[in-house]
Amino acid sequence: MKDSGFFDKVYAVVKQIPTGKVTSYGAIAAYLGAPKSARMVGWAMNAAHNKPEIPAHRVVNRNGLLTGKHHFQGTNLMQQLLENEGIKVVNNQIQNFDTVFWNPKTK
């Protein structure tokens, strides 16, 4: 919906991430047709902070590392949320990343 901009597209994808799954910034960016604009995805997440409907905690970098956890309230809030969904996280690193990975294209 709406090509209002890169942001809205990112939101649309992130909102569609199923529970217990995660995706990477690059995957979303690539899905949008801008594999080099992965940074924008993260930036969009920053703006998404205002939109509680955006599970930004389900979006991590291509390493499966919780890089953005620093932007959340606490220190383990992001990790807690992920673990709450069944995702195992150790030292800010998602375990079985390939297993919990969700490809926007799969939608």
Next chain:
DNA sequence: ATTCTGACGTGGG
């Protein structure tokens, strides 16, 4: 208006 930074990713040395 200009400059810099920022939740990334990929490639080159």
Next chain:
DNA sequence: CCCCACGCCAGAA
């Protein structure tokens, strides 16, 4: 294998 630099776009100072 590790380190550095580039690209992308947008928002804030």
